[in-house]
Amino acid sequence: xxxxxxxxxxxxxxxxxxxxxxxxxxLLRDAGYASDIYAVDTHDDVRNQxxxxxxxxxxxxxxxxxxxxxxxxxxxxxxxxxxxLDVGLALDYHNITDAKYFWRWEPRAATTMLEGRxxxxxxxxxxxxxxxxSAFNERELVExxxxxxxxxxxxxxxxxxxxxxxxALLAERQRVRAAGGxxxxxxxxxxxxKCQHDVLLAFAVYRRIHDPRARLTFxxxxxxxxxxxxxxxxxxDLGVADAVTFSDVVTHEQLLAYYRSADVFVLLSEHEGxxxxxxxxxxxxxxxxxxxxxxxxxxVGDGGLLLTDKxxxxxxxxADRLRSDASLRQGLVDAGRARVDHFSIARTGPQLLDTLARxxxxxxx
Amino acid sequence: MANDRPTDLPRDVLPHDDVRAExxxxxxxxxxxxxxxxxxxxRVAEQSARFALRTAAPGDIRAALALLEEQTNVDALAxxxxxxxxxxxxxxxxxxxxxxxxxxxxxxxRALGWATSSVGSAAAERIEALEARVxxxxxxxxxxxxxxx
Numbered sequence: 056x057x058x059x060x061x062x063x064x065x066x067x068x069x070x071x072x073x074x075x076x077x078x079x080x081x082l083l084r085d086a087g088y089a090s091d092i093y094a095v096d097t098h099d100d101v102r103n104q105x106x107x108x109x110x111x112x113x114x115x116x117x118x119x120x121x122x123x124x125x126x127x128x129x130x131x132x133x134x135x136x137x138x139x140l141d142v143g144l145a146l147d148y149h150n151i152t153d154a155k156y157f158w159r160w161e162p163r164a165a166t167t168m169l170e171g172r173x174x175x176x177x178x179x180x181x182x183x184x185x186x187x188x189s190a191f192n193e194r195e196l197v198e199x200x201x202x203x204x205x206x207x208x209x210x211x212x213x214x215x216x217x218x219x220x221x222x223a224l225l226a227e228r229q230r231v232r233a234a235g236g237x238x239x240x241x242x243x244x245x246x247x248x249k250c251q252h253d254v255l256l257a258f259a260v261y262r263r264i265h266d267p268r269a270r271l272t273f274x275x276x277x278x279x280x281x282x283x284x285x286x287x288x289x290x291x292d293l294g295v296a297d298a299v300t301f302s303d304v305v306t307h308e309q310l311l312a313y314y315r316s317a318d319v320f321v322l323l324s325e326h327e328g329x330x331x332x333x334x335x336x337x338x339x340x341x342x343x344x345x346x347x348x349x350x351x352x353x354x355v356g357d358g359g360l361l362l363t364d365k366x367x368x369x370x371x372x373x374a375d376r377l378r379s380d381a382s383l384r385q386g387l388v389d390a391g392r393a394r395v396d397h398f399s400i401a402r403t404g405p406q407l408l409d410t411l412a413r414x415x416x417x418x419x420x
Numbered sequence: 421m422a423n424d425r426p427t428d429l430p431r432d433v434l435p436h437d438d439v440r441a442e443x444x445x446x447x448x449x450x451x452x453x454x455x456x457x458x459x460x461x462x463r464v465a466e467q468s469a470r471f472a473l474r475t476a477a478p479g480d481i482r483a484a485l486a487l488l489e490e491q492t493n494v495d496a497l498a499x500x501x502x503x504x505x506x507x508x509x510x511x512x513x514x515x516x517x518x519x520x521x522x523x524x525x526x527x528x529x530r531a532l533g534w535a536t537s538s539v540g541s542a543a544a545e546r547i548e549a550l551e552a553r554v555x556x557x558x559x560x561x562x563x564x565x566x567x568x569x
Contacts (some may be wrong), residue, residue, distance in 0.1 A: 099504050155473060159490045252471040256464050263457050264450060289467055357434055364444060367464055372447040376439070386434045391462060 058089040058410070060123045062108060062148075064131035066094035068101035069307075071331045072126055072149055073208055075102060077194065079124075081406050083176070083411075095133050099280065108133055112140060122415060123306070124186075127151075127178070128328075130170030144420060145261040146178060146185035150192050150328020150350070156248035161279035172353035175199060175380040183418040186410065188329035203418050207407045209329055212400045213338045220311035228316035236268025237378055240317035240341065242310070242332035243324070246278045250346075250365075251286055253323040257370035259293040264368075265375040274313050276304040319374055322346070323365045330354050334398055339390030342384055344373050358394030359387060456470060485540045493532030496526035 061080060067073045076092055081088035093108040115121065121142045125134060128149040137144065151172055157165035179185065180200035186207040187193035196204050232238060239261075241254050244329050249275055258271040277283035285299075290296040304312070320336035321348040331357055343359030345351050355361055360373055376383050394404070450456060496519065500511035515522075 086522065117554075158487060162491055203490065247471075250471075252468070256468050260461060260464055263460050276501070280495070281493070285471070292467060293464065357436060361436065361437065362443075366447075367449055367468070368447040368461065369444055372450060373443045376443055383434075383439060390434055 056087070056089050056120075057415070059083050059124060059415075060089075060091050060093060060111070060122070061124050061126060062093045062111075062133065062137055063126040064094065064103055064129065064133050065096045065098075066092060066105050067098040068104070068330040069098075071211075071329075072128060073098075073101060073376050074211075074215075075209045076126060077101070078212060078400065078404070079407065082210075082408055083094075085407055095131065102164065108136070111138075113415040116400065117383075120290040120419075125182075127171075127175060130167050130174050134174050135288045138178070138181070143415065144343065145225075145418075146182050146196075146201075148175075148185055148187045148196055149193050149209070150188065150276050151175065151248065152246070152248050153256075153326050155248070156326060157279060160195070160247050161286075164279065178350070184414040186407075186414075189350040189353045189381065191219050192328045203294075203414055205266070205414060207410050208398055208403050209331060210261070210400050210407065211331060211398055212402055213334075213395055215307075215309060216314070216338055217333060218293060218311065220315050221306065221308040222312075224309050225312040225315055228312060231270070232316060234268065236270060237266050237318040237374070238316060239269065239271040239374070240313055240336070241271070241322060242313070242335065243322070243330070244275045244278045244287065245283050247272060249280050249322070249324040250337070251323075252289060253346075253365055253367075253370075254321050255286060255289055255293070255295070255299065257321070257365070257367040257374075258299070259295045260367040261371035261374050262295060262298060264371060269294075270300070271298060272300040272302060272313060272317075274302045274305055274310060310335075314341060317341045319344060319377055320359075321370070322351070323353065323362075323370065324348060325388060327351055327354070333359060334395055337388075338392065338395045340388045342377050342387040342389065344370065344377070356397070357393040380416070425451045457478055470530040481540070481544045487519065488533070488540055492530055492537060494526050494533065498522070531560050 061076050063072065063076060066076065066353070068077070080090050080092055092105040093111050094105045095104045095108050097107075122145060123137055123140065123142050124145050124147050125137055125278050126147045126149060127134070128151060130151075145380065151168050152174070154165040154168040172305070175195075176199055179196050180202070182201065184203035184205070185196045185201045186205055187196055188209050189208070190206055193204050193206050217365055228238070239254070241251060245251055254273075255271065258269065262269045267270065273286075287296075287301065290299045302309070305313070314335060317336070317339070318341070320341045320343045322330065322333055322343070324330070325346065325348045327349045329350050333345060333351070336343050337358050343355060345355050345359050345361055346365045347363050349363040352361055362369060362373060453459075498511070498515055500508050500515060502511065533565045
């Protein structure tokens with residue numbers, strides 16, 4: 056039996072890569088492969104789903120037709136260990152954030168990103184093949200000399216979002232909404248590359264010019280402490296602190312409540328290898344405004360309003376247009392639903408399995 | 421690394437190009453209105469500059485110095501957040517227990533950072549003065565060469 060095991064440095068059930076890994080393991084097992092997940096740092100919520108990466112070499116003895124799919128998103132010594140194993144090695148590349156965004160806010164993270172890029176430059180030409188979440192990611196792999204690549208989006212099961220939201224939070228947000236004003240929502244780690252400061256600046260202008268009762272909610276934990284503090288200071292300096300909420304990390308049910316009480320989803324990020332929250336917003340019929348950078352055009356497609364200019368007055372005008380133009384709003388909601396269907400696991404799952412099988416056959420020795 | 425600026429816009433099903441153009445026109449029209457809060461928008465623009473990327477281009481010694489000065493802001497309090505139960509509390513206990521040590525080291529690193537930064541600042545001023553002098557000498561040389569021809 057062919058074995059396809061997944062390796063990752065950090066395995067968390069609540070993040071997109073962790074969920075993708077779990078879903079892929081199920082697909083692989085259902086298709087008849089032996090498949091396990093190995094990690095260095097496994098979070099509590101998936102503690103019983105993964106094996107320690109250090110245990111794998113001992114288990115490898117006497118087995119052949121073994122493949123490792125290494126989820127690459129940050130530099131980690133685990134990759135050097137995996138490279139030494141006598142197996143077919145492939146990458147599932149989820150992108151590494153450009154270190155330039157982190158130097159001034161979180162230099163240690165920037166160093167890890169640089170280390171990741173160094174590892175990737177060595178790995179890309181050496182692995183049997185590599186999968187990429189997006190065409191943007193695939194271009195990076197090709198530029199680094201990876202000979203066999205394919206685009207295989209992150210596996211998302213939108214049925215996960217059909218459960219009940221946090222009732223108390225939803226009720227509270229609906230109570231506030233009754234007073235009027237639009238609700239802006241931005242979901243994702245609070246990180247300099249995601250440029251939440253641009254969302255805050257645009258929101259402040261929008262509130263001043265178009266909608267004085269508008270509110271903005273950032274959902275996501277912090278990944279750069281100084282940046283997090285600077286955003287809070289910015290909200291105070293712009294006089295909008297009372298209208299801006301930083302939720303930090305939330306439960307799944309709370310996330311559903313935020314999506315169910317939003318009027319517009321705004322993402323002005325400058326570096327994304329893919330982006331799951333924009334698709335989640337589309338699933339909840341929340342129109343998306345996004346900056347057309349990196350992998351976002353390929354992810355958002357025509358399901359959202361892609362801006363090429365993110366000056367605050369322009370983003371504010373876009374949000375105002377969405378608020379006042381019901382036809383455009385409905386058009387985006389409809390296009391968003393089609394985009395969600397495009398990325399549904401019913402489509403992407405079989406495509407990923409077929410791609411994996413083809414690449415293993417073409418590159419296997 | 422692939423370009424991370426606007427690129428590869430998808431084929432339009434909705435008239436996105438038209439909508440984008442209309443939005444940009446609306447933004448311009450708003451800015452031209454007499455009630456446009458120009459002072460506030462100017463304040464927003466000033467705040468925006470605080471978040472600008474600071475990557476030192478080769479040869480830009482002042483930008484490199486600004487980066488260095490920012491990195492002198494060393495935090496003695498290590499982050500304690502963790503998704504694993506109990507780890508956050510354990511980290512808090514450890515952090516409290518060793519704070520007198522980390523704070524002592526942090527103060528010295530900050531001092532070292534500022535001392536390094538002052539060296540960089542002095543070097544930058546010296547280099548800029550020398551560059552100005554070289555430019556001046558080059559101009560005078562050109563003048564002399566012109567006079568002798």
